[in-house]
Each structure stands twice: as structure tokens, then as C-alpha cells.
Amino acid sequence: MSACGGSPGNASPEDLDARLGEGTGTVEFWAWAAGLDVIVDRFNEIQDDITVELNSSATGEEAYKKLDTAVSSGTGPDLAQVEYSQIPSLAISGALQDVASLDAEFAPRYLETNWRQAGFEGGRHYGIPNDVGPMVMYADLELLGSAGLEAPATWEEFHDAGLELRDATGARMGTFLQTAPFVAALAQQAGARWFGVDGDSWIVSIDDDATRSVLDFWIRMVADGVVALNPGFNTGFWQELDAGDCATYTVGAWGYRGMKGNLEATSGRWSAEMLPRWSTGTEANGMYGGSAWAITKSSRNIRAALVFADWLASSPEAMTLQYEHSGYYPAATDPAVVPGYSEPDEFFGGQEVLPVFEGAMDAVDPGWSWGPQMSELSAMIQDRLPAAVAAGDSSEYLSGLQADFVASLRNRGLAVEEGR
Incomplete structure (x- = not known):
């Protein structure tokens, strides 16, 4: 894929092994979604193995330029919020780490169409899909x-x-x-x-x-x-x-x-x-919008970053907190665990919106x-x-x-x- 530009996130086995970590320690996390400070605090409260440090980043092009520059200089985060539409560019520039050999264990918790959103041509995969539109x-x-x-x-x-x-x-x-x-x-x-x-x-x-x-x-x-x-x-x-x-x-x-x-x-x-x-x-x-929690080439604690990203995207508690604070619709397989989707909603005249959202997701063109x-x-x-x-x-x-x-x-x- 070299003619398509740059390195799409490959690393030597030795380099990747050196940056896996033990699934514990500190994870630096750059993201912009509303309410993440509350959710990160909750994660840090309920377990002692991983400490997540959140840097609330800018959105849009400014955020991606800052991320690319930081990774290039070796000062980037372990984990970053990246819209699906931006994954190819950041993969080509070398900012993202291909973790297809590491994150497959989490795949069953996500709809297949959504799991592919966090990847790229050739079977490469860069993290955990969080939300879809x-x-x-x-x-x-x-x-x-x-x-x-x-x-x-x-x-x-x-x-x-x-x-x-x-x-x-x-x-x-x-x-x-x-x-x-x-x-x-x-x-x-x-x-x-x-x-x-x-x-x-x-x-x-x-x-x-x-x-x-x-x-x-x-x-x-x-x-x-x-x-x-x-x-x-x-x-x-x-x-x-x-x-x-x-x-x-x-x-x-x-x-x-x-x-x-x-x-x-x-x-x-x-x-x-x-x-x-x-x-x-x-x-x-x-599909209108959606983002992943992507592992960067700067990460020195890949296992811990993936564990946190998966909890953030698929645990009932984190999905419910995202519903309350950002309104993100989950990429995970079971949005019904979020009461806001599966219960009557007064704003929508008592409608339960989940059947519509699930039908809309099922109809998305996977190609x-x-x-x-x-x-x-x-x-x-x-x-x-x-x-x-x-x-x-x-x-x-x-x-x-x-x-x-x-x-x-x-x-x-x-x-x-x-x-x-």
C-alpha cells in the first residue's frame, strides 16, 4: 500500500512488543466529546489497575493537525478520539498504530459494520469503534x-x-x-x-x-x-x-x-x-458521523489503552453516561442496555426510539x-x-x-x- 502514501500504521514485532505494556498503568487520552471528564473519573474510581489522564482536545482539523504533530515528535497520547473519515489520513501519515493482532478479542461486542469503521484497507485496525450515526x-x-x-x-x-x-x-x-x-x-x-x-x-x-x-x-x-x-x-x-x-x-x-x-x-x-x-x-x-478510540504510534501502554477504550465504548455504565452527556449512539451490539433508548421518551411523544435507530443501523450500506x-x-x-x-x-x-x-x-x- 506504499503507493497510497506513507506507512498505514505498521510496526516491527519488536517495536510493538516493547509498547504493549502489562495492561496496567497510565493511559494518556485526547478527546473532545462532552462529558468525558465525568466518565473518565468514573473509570478511575471503579478500578485500580489503569489510570486515565484526559486531555480535552480541540475538534476538527485543528485537533488532527495537533495529534499528527505530537505523534511525529514522540509526544502524542496513547489513545485519541478520531472520526472514522479521518482514519485513512492519519494512518497514512503514520500517526495511528495497527492493532489488528491485539484488539480482535473485543470485536464480538460490536456490530461488524461498525467494527470495520475503525479499520483500513488490508485488514488493518486501529482501535475501538465508539459511536455511529x-x-x-x-x-x-x-x-x-x-x-x-x-x-x-x-x-x-x-x-x-x-x-x-x-x-x-x-x-x-x-x-x-x-x-x-x-x-x-x-x-x-x-x-x-x-x-x-x-x-x-x-x-x-x-x-x-x-x-x-x-x-x-x-x-x-x-x-x-x-x-x-x-x-x-x-x-x-x-x-x-x-x-x-x-x-x-x-x-x-x-x-x-x-x-x-x-x-x-x-x-x-x-x-x-x-x-x-x-x-x-x-x-x-x-452514516453521518461517528468516531473511534484510536491507538497512536506514541502509545507505550497499548494493552491498557485498549481495555479502557473497550470499557468506554461497550460497558452499559459508560454507554449510559455517553447518552446523558454527549448523545453519542453506540457502536456496540446492544444499545438496549441504555434506558434512554429503550424506554418511552416524552420528547418524542412517548415513542421508544430504539427500534428506529436499530433499523436505521441495519440498513447502512457496509460497502x-x-x-x-x-x-x-x-x-x-x-x-x-x-x-x-x-x-x-x-x-x-x-x-x-x-x-x-x-x-x-x-x-x-x-x-x-x-x-x-
Whole structure:
């Protein structure tokens, strides 16, 4: 895989053995998820073998640059929070440690699709998957009902219902989130494969039929006044939802946390629904977000880091604490142990959301994989999207994205072929 750039986390057996540790001692942990200080304190309280020291890191590109630099200088942590989309880049740069020979014992506690998220081409694996974001649609049933509508089952029904809702109430059906993960998740649901590997080359297929079809559909919905283009997660966005000016919120399952923290007037009106399908009878889904607890090349205590990471991601106590503090939906096999998912939820009108979340996870397309330099690609997707919406067509947008991104990867010394 050398032509794909750098070392994907390999180490000599002697080097790896020297850094395994005895499963005890101190673990330095860099992460940004809300409430981790409480959860780490709890872990340190209930056992004496391992002491975890948490460094609450920045999020996004800043966090990954800091992590890469620290590992390169030998001052990085044992364990770090890494989004699945960033694993290929950090593996290629040499920041992550392949622990496939060490962490397999933990795999049965996680859904297979989720376990693969913490890995990379060639059977490499870099730690423990913690949280996932199967796409769901949160629907304001009262607002829809005021126009004689129900939650739509297909995207065409979504569009048509949006026209009726617009004419009857002036409200919009949903929001076209101006984020790369949103675009990627919808493309994944439609069967897109943006990245692949053939021998020593990356295959990049951003400009494919599935992605073009998805974007053209959403661009048409903006033109029809059914949805609005918005970055989301801002004050105005939440105010619009709480005022009954927008009937749905399409996002990863974790989106409920922001809703509960920002929506008061519409509490009790919402329902968690499966994502509308692209065709009748075909159940498919995409993933918006998710992260792993990844072992870094700096770790001198790999066994202890894995033990803690597994407890954090799969123990009922830690999963429940994550539900309460961050809203992360677990990658582990049994989210039912978290009462918040398996009991009636007043915010959702007494609905038990777990069956929807589990159905959404079951429908995720397992064939999707991420590629290198996703931070760069994400910025390109988001910055150029308004112009594509204004143009009313995605063809130039996608062809330009693919051409410019492929050129950038080649300038970095990566072997790249264009797919379609």
C-alpha cells in the first residue's frame, strides 16, 4: 500500500512488543466529546489497575493537525478520539498504530459494520469503534398533520409532501444541510462509492451517477421551496424548528441530543423515523458521523489503552453516561442496555426510539469506505455547494470537485485513478 502514501500504521514485532505494556498503568487520552471528564473519573474510581489522564482536545482539523504533530515528535497520547473519515489520513501519515493482532478479542461486542469503521484497507485496525450515526429523519408530526400529511416513506413522497406543506402552511419540509457528512451520507444511501483501492492506487469516484442524482434532487427541492440550504446547528436553525417553520430534521441518530437541548415549544411533537427510501421497497441507509478510540504510534501502554477504550465504548455504565452527556449512539451490539433508548421518551411523544435507530443501523450500506485527506475534500464540498444550488445543477460542481481533489492527492505523491 506504499503507493497510497506513507506507512498505514505498521510496526516491527519488536517495536510493538516493547509498547504493549502489562495492561496496567497510565493511559494518556485526547478527546473532545462532552462529558468525558465525568466518565473518565468514573473509570478511575471503579478500578485500580489503569489510570486515565484526559486531555480535552480541540475538534476538527485543528485537533488532527495537533495529534499528527505530537505523534511525529514522540509526544502524542496513547489513545485519541478520531472520526472514522479521518482514519485513512492519519494512518497514512503514520500517526495511528495497527492493532489488528491485539484488539480482535473485543470485536464480538460490536456490530461488524461498525467494527470495520475503525479499520483500513488490508485488514488493518486501529482501535475501538465508539459511536455511529445511522441516518434518521426526525419529523414534527403535529406540523405535518396540520396539512393532512404523514412522515414520508420515499424521497419523492418527501418532495411532494413538501409542496403540499408549503402551500398549506408556508413551512418547509426540511433542510439541505451544507455539510460534507450530510452529502456523503445521502450519497452512501443511494449506493455511491467515493473511494476504493486497487493495488497501490486510490480509486476516487466522487463524480458518480448516484451522487449526481442525489444532489440534483436536493437542488430541485431548494428551487421548489421545499427545503432550504443551511449549515445547520446554529441559533437560527433551531429557532426555525421550534417555531414550526420546518417539518423534518434529517441527520445521524445522535441529532436528538441537539434537539432536546434547543427545542422547547415543539417538545412532544417529534417522532424518529426511518430515512425515506430512494425507491419503493429498497431499504438502504448512510452514516453521518461517528468516531473511534484510536491507538497512536506514541502509545507505550497499548494493552491498557485498549481495555479502557473497550470499557468506554461497550460497558452499559459508560454507554449510559455517553447518552446523558454527549448523545453519542453506540457502536456496540446492544444499545438496549441504555434506558434512554429503550424506554418511552416524552420528547418524542412517548415513542421508544430504539427500534428506529436499530433499523436505521441495519440498513447502512457496509460497502462504503473513506479515503485520504477528507478534511480537504469536506471543505471543498461545503464551500462550493451554494454555487451548485444557485446553478440548479450538480454536474460542474461534481466534475470540478473530482478533478481538483484528484490533482491535490497526486500533488501529495499519492497514486490515484479516477472511477465513475
